Amino acid sequence: MTLPRSFYDRPTLDVARDLIGKVLVHSRRGTLTSGVIVEAEAYIGESDPACHAAPGPTKRNAPLYGPPGHAYVYLNYGIHSLVNVVTERPGTPAGVLIRALDPLTGVAVMRRRRSRAVTGRVGRRTSTLSSHDICRGPGNLTMAMGITLEQNCVDLCGDALFIQEAEAEVDPHRVSAGTLAWSPRIGISVGTDRRWRVYLEGHPSVSGRGSPRE
DNA sequence: CGTTCGATGCACT
DNA sequence: GTGCATCGAACGT
Numbered sequence: 001m002t003l004p005r006s007f008y009d010r011p012t013l014d015v016a017r018d019l020i021g022k023v024l025v026h027s028r029r030g031t032l033t034s035g036v037i038v039e040a041e042a043y044i045g046e047s048d049p050a051c052h053a054a055p056g057p058t059k060r061n062a063p064l065y066g067p068p069g070h071a072y073v074y075l076n077y078g079i080h081s082l083v084n085v086v087t088e089r090p091g092t093p094a095g096v097l098i099r100a101l102d103p104l105t106g107v108a109v110m111r112r113r114r115s116r117a118v119t120g121r122v123g124r125r126t127s128t129l130s131s132h133d134i135c136r137g138p139g140n141l142t143m144a145m146g147i148t149l150e151q152n153c154v155d156l157c158g159d160a161l162f163i164q165e166a167e168a169e170v171d172p173h174r175v176s177a178g179t180l181a182w183s184p185r186i187g188i189s190v191g192t193d194r195r196w197r198v199y200l201e202g203h204p205s206v207s208g209r210g211s212p213r214e
Numbered sequence: 215c216g217t218t219c220g221a222t223g224c225a226c227t
Numbered sequence: 228g229t230g231c232a233t234c235g236a237a238c239g240t
Contacts, residue, residue, distance in 0.1 A: 060224085077221080079233070188232055
């Protein structure tokens with residue numbers, strides 16, 4: 001079942017923790033893709049220097065101030081769309097960044113979308129990605145799922161982009177493969193004292209520290 | 215293995 | 228004009 005709005009209308013750290021093991025689903029032009037969330041980060045309020053709400057309300061961060069259960073998608077480094085889930089009450093700017101998925105539905109589509117665009121230097125072939133690399137990292141998973149700025153502000157209680165409980169068909173090992181762990185957030189230079197990154201320890205789709213490759 | 219660095223768009227100052 | 232909640236190719240060790 002699709003998670004109700006009340007799921008998001010809670011303390012952000014609770015939402016982040018409970019998102020691990022849930023399934024992110026995107027239906028785009030009849031193409032369905034999904035994956036089990038294995039890594040996420042919380043960004044909480046204007047007092048969190050790493051949160052986009054730190055400068056106060058702006059045009060860009062407006063979705064964070066809006067009602068819970070909506071998507072906040074923004075472009076970063078000019079190339080990557082990163083997707084957040086808006087949490088807590090309107091006026092309380094907070095959200096959870098989805099950082100990695102264990103691919104579930106539409107793996108072939110996702111692999112194709114990943115291989116098409118190549119970042120970094122021009123040229124060369126893209127070798128076939130292993131399934132655990134397809135949605136490893138926040139920029140990679142949005143590309144795989146076809147999530148762009150068009151999905152900014154989308155209602156997660158709708159039928160295009162949403163999150164649901166893992167079905168019975170999901171191999172329990174996808175979730176139980178690791179234990180829940182917390183660490184500082186990745187890729188930021190401020191607010192690193194807060195351990196607001198949650199992930200499944202040892203899961204092969206997890207990026208950065210906590211991933212088995214390290 | 216490790217580190218560096220370019221690509222690329224746009225909100226913000 | 229500056230600086231990103233990134234990624235991966237290319238280089239050095």
